Amino acid sequence: MNDIARVAGVSLATVDRVLNDRPGVRKVTIAKVQTAIDTLGYIRDTAAANLARKRVYTILFILPATGSEFVAGLEEAIRDQSQKLALDRTQLRVAKATPFDPQQIVAALDAVDPHEVDGIALFGPETPSIRDAVRRIRARGVAVVALVSDLPSSDRDHFVGIDNLAAGRTAAQLMGRFLRIQGTVLVLTGSRLARDHLERRQGFDLVMADEFPGQQVVASVEGRDDPALINDLLTRAFDSYPDLVGIYASAADHAGLIQYLSQSAPGKGPVVVAHELTPMARRALRDGVFDAVINQDRGHLVRSAVRVLRANVDGVPFNPTQERIRIDIYLKENLPA
Amino acid sequence: MNDIARVAGVSLATVDRVLNDRPGVRKVTIAKVQTAIDTLGYIRDTAAANLARKRVYTILFILPATGSEFVAGLEEAIRDQSQKLALDRTQLRVAKATPFDPQQIVAALDAVDPHEVDGIALFGPETPSIRDAVRRIRARGVAVVALVSDLPSSDRDHFVGIDNLAAGRTAAQLMGRFLRIQGTVLVLTGSRLARDHLERRQGFDLVMADEFPGQQVVASVEGRDDPALINDLLTRAFDSYPDLVGIYASAADHAGLIQYLSQSAPGKGPVVVAHELTPMARRALRDGVFDAVINQDRGHLVRSAVRVLRANVDGVPFNPTQERIRIDIYLKENLPA
DNA sequence: TTGAAAGCGATACCAG
DNA sequence: CTGGTATCGCTTTCAA
Numbered sequence: 001m002n003d004i005a006r007v008a009g010v011s012l013a014t015v016d017r018v019l020n021d022r023p024g025v026r027k028v029t030i031a032k033v034q035t036a037i038d039t040l041g042y043i044r045d046t047a048a049a050n051l052a053r054k055r056v057y058t059i060l061f062i063l064p065a066t067g068s069e070f071v072a073g074l075e076e077a078i079r080d081q082s083q084k085l086a087l088d089r090t091q092l093r094v095a096k097a098t099p100f101d102p103q104q105i106v107a108a109l110d111a112v113d114p115h116e117v118d119g120i121a122l123f124g125p126e127t128p129s130i131r132d133a134v135r136r137i138r139a140r141g142v143a144v145v146a147l148v149s150d151l152p153s154s155d156r157d158h159f160v161g162i163d164n165l166a167a168g169r170t171a172a173q174l175m176g177r178f179l180r181i182q183g184t185v186l187v188l189t190g191s192r193l194a195r196d197h198l199e200r201r202q203g204f205d206l207v208m209a210d211e212f213p214g215q216q217v218v219a220s221v222e223g224r225d226d227p228a229l230i231n232d233l234l235t236r237a238f239d240s241y242p243d244l245v246g247i248y249a250s251a252a253d254h255a256g257l258i259q260y261l262s263q264s265a266p267g268k269g270p271v272v273v274a275h276e277l278t279p280m281a282r283r284a285l286r287d288g289v290f291d292a293v294i295n296q297d298r299g300h301l302v303r304s305a306v307r308v309l310r311a312n313v314d315g316v317p318f319n320p321t322q323e324r325i326r327i328d329i330y331l332k333e334n335l336p337a
Numbered sequence: 338m339n340d341i342a343r344v345a346g347v348s349l350a351t352v353d354r355v356l357n358d359r360p361g362v363r364k365v366t367i368a369k370v371q372t373a374i375d376t377l378g379y380i381r382d383t384a385a386a387n388l389a390r391k392r393v394y395t396i397l398f399i400l401p402a403t404g405s406e407f408v409a410g411l412e413e414a415i416r417d418q419s420q421k422l423a424l425d426r427t428q429l430r431v432a433k434a435t436p437f438d439p440q441q442i443v444a445a446l447d448a449v450d451p452h453e454v455d456g457i458a459l460f461g462p463e464t465p466s467i468r469d470a471v472r473r474i475r476a477r478g479v480a481v482v483a484l485v486s487d488l489p490s491s492d493r494d495h496f497v498g499i500d501n502l503a504a505g506r507t508a509a510q511l512m513g514r515f516l517r518i519q520g521t522v523l524v525l526t527g528s529r530l531a532r533d534h535l536e537r538r539q540g541f542d543l544v545m546a547d548e549f550p551g552q553q554v555v556a557s558v559e560g561r562d563d564p565a566l567i568n569d570l571l572t573r574a575f576d577s578y579p580d581l582v583g584i585y586a587s588a589a590d591h592a593g594l595i596q597y598l599s600q601s602a603p604g605k606g607p608v609v610v611a612h613e614l615t616p617m618a619r620r621a622l623r624d625g626v627f628d629a630v631i632n633q634d635r636g637h638l639v640r641s642a643v644r645v646l647r648a649n650v651d652g653v654p655f656n657p658t659q660e661r662i663r664i665d666i667y668l669k670e671n672l673p674a
Numbered sequence: 675t676t677g678a679a680a681g682c683g684a685t686a687c688c689a690g
Numbered sequence: 691c692t693g694g695t696a697t698c699g700c701t702t703t704c705a706a
Binding site: 053 | 675682683
C-alpha cells in the first residue's frame with residue numbers, strides 16, 4: 001500500500017478508500033490509484049487487514065433439534081472449527097429449532113440481531129414461511145446459506161451440501177452392483193418434507209430403473225427417525241415382500257434400522273446402503289450389517305459454510321469449485337480410523 | 338501480550354521471550370510470565386506474529402519427472418495452493434527427478450540449501466541411498482515428509498498419503514462385489530520399486546483370498562507406465578487367461594490400459610478398478626471402461642504436506658487425525674463436476 | 675475530497 | 691537478563 005501511495009502520489013488513506021470502494025474519492029484519483037495497483041501487481045494481505053480492523057465475524061448455525069447422530073456430528077464439527085477460527089476472528093454460534101415445525105425456525109430467524117450476527121447457515125425444510133423469513137433477515141443485511149438440505153426457492157441462494165440427486169444415483173449404482181439376485185428393494189426415508197431425501201429418492205429410482213431393471217423398487221416408507229415406527233415398517237415390509245433383497249436408507253438416523261436388522265436377520269441380511277457415516281453407521285459397516293455408506297464430510301460442510309458466508313459478508317466472490325461438497329463412499333475397507 | 342506484560346510486571350519484550358522460549362530470562366521471571374499467561378487465558382495471534390516476523394516459509398516438492406497425469410495433477414494442486422499460501426507467507430517450489438533413478442533424487446536432496454528451503458515433501462522410491470540423503474538434509478535442519486509413497490525406513494518420518502494397504506483392500510472389495518461371474522483377475526502394477534504399489538497389491542490379495550475365494554488372482558504384471566509395454570502385457574494376459582474377468586490397475590498411469598480396452602474389448606469388457614482420478618480415468622469411468630476409481634485428493638495431499646512441514650519448522654505439534662488422507666471411491670455417479 | 679497519525683498483536687534490534 | 695521502540699500491512703478516526 002505504501003508503494004501504491006507513492007506511485008500514485010496520494011496518501012495511504014486514499015489508497016485504502018479506493019481499495020475498499022469507500023466513498024469520497026474523485027474519479028481521477030481513483031483512476032490514478034487503480035493504475036498504480038495494476039502496475040504494481042498488488043495483492044492484499046487479509047491477515048493484516050483483519051488485524052487492523054479488529055472485526056469479528058459472527059456466524060450462526062441453525063440446526064434441527066433432534067438427538068440424531070448426524071446433527072450431533074455437525075455440532076462437533078462446528079465446535080472443532082470454532083477453535084481454529086477464533087484466531088481468524090470468526091465466531092461460531094449454534095441455535096436449535098424443533099424439526100418438522102417451520103414456525104420455530106421462522107422465530108429463530110426473526111430473532112436474529114443483524115448487529116450481532118453476520119451470517120447464518122440454515123439446515124431446515126423448505127417451506128414458504130421459512131423462505132419469507134430468510135428474505136426478511138437478508139433484507140436486514142445478514143447473509144444466509146442453506147446447509148445440507150437445499151432451499152432453492154429463496155433467491156440469491158447458495159447451498160452447502162452434496163448434490164442429493166447424484167447421491168441417490170450413487171446409492172443405486174452400489175445397490176445394483178452389490179445385489180447378487182433379483183428381488184425387491186425397499187427405500188426407507190425420513191420425512192417427505194425434507195428436500196434432500198426427496199432428491200436422493202429420485203436419483204435412486206432413476207438409476208435403478210435404467211441400469212438394473214431386474215430389481216423392483218417399492219414405494220418408500222417414512223420412518224421419521226422413530227425406531228419403533230421403523231421397526232414396525234420393516235416388519236411389515238419383510239412380510240409383504242418375501243423377496244426383499246436390498247434396503248436404501250436415505251435418512252441419517254439408523255437406530256431403528258440397525259436394531260431391526262441385527263435381531264431379525266441373523267447372518268445374511270439384505271444389501272444395505274445408507275447415508276452419513278455416524279458412529280452407528282461405522283459399526284454397522286464394520287459388522288457387515290451395512291454394505292456401503294454415502295457420506296458428506298461434516299468438517300467440509302462447516303468450513304465451506306463459513307467461507308461462503310464470510311465472502312458474502314465481505315462482498316467478495318468465492319471459488320465455487322472449491323465449495324462443492326463431495327459425495328464420499330465408504331465400505332468397511334476404507335473407513336477412516 | 339500487553340495485558341500479560343502488565344500483570345506480570347515485565348516488558349513486552351520479555352513476554353515475547355517467554356512465549357517463544359527465547360534464551361536469556363531468569364527462571365523467576367519466566368514463572369511470573371507463565372502465571373500471567375495462564376490466568377489470562379492467552380491465545381496467540383499467529384496472523385499478527387507472521388506479519389511482524391515477515392517470515393516466509395519455503396517448501397520444496399520433489400516429484401518424479403514423468404509425463405504422468407497424476408503427477409501433473411499434483412503440480413497443478415501445488416500451483417493452486419501457491420496462490421493462497423502467498424498470503425500466508427508460504428512459498429512453494431517444485432523440483433523434478435527422474436523416477437527409477439535414486440541418484441537423481443539424492444542429488445536433488447543434497448543440492449538443497451537449508452537457508453533457502455525450510456521443508457521438503459518427497460515423492461520417491463524407498464532406497465538406502467535416498468534414506469541416507471534424507472538423513473543428511475534433516476541434519477542440516479530441513480524438515481522432510483514422504484509424499485504419496487511412504488519411506489518408513491527413515492526415522493522421525495511422517496507420511497502424507499493414503500494407507501495403501503487399505504486402498505488395496507478397498508479395491509478388492511469393489512472388484513469382488515462387482516464381479517458377476519468367476520474367473521481370473523489380473524493385477525497391473527507400475528514398478529516393484531514403488532512401495533505404494535506393493536502395499537496396494539498386498540491388501541488386494543488379502544481381501545480377494547479372504548472374501549472372494551472363487552476368483553483367481555494372478556501374479557501382477559509390471560507396466561512401468563509404458564503404453565506399448567502394457568498393450569503387450571495385456572494381449573498376452575487375455576491369451577493366457579480366456580476367463581479374465583477383472584483388472585486391478587494399481588498404478589496411476591492409465592493410457593496403455595484404456596487404449597487397449599477401448600480397442601480390444603468393445604462392449605462388455607472386464608471389471609476394472611483403477612487408482613487416481615486423472616482426466617483419463619474420469620473419461621474411462623464415464624464411458625464405462627472403468628468401473629471404480631480409488632483416489633487420494635491431490636489438494637489434500639499438498640495442503641497436508643504444507644501444514645505438517647510448517648508445524649515441523651515451527652517446532653509445534655500438528656493434529657494427526659486431520660492429516661490423515663482419505664481413500665476416496667469414485668463411480669461414474671459421484672464424479673465431481 | 676484528501677492527508678496525518680494512532681493503533682491492531684506480535685517480533686526484533688539495540689541499549690542498558 | 692531486561693526494557694524501549696520501530697516495524698509489519700492495513701484500517702480508522704480526526705483535521706484540514
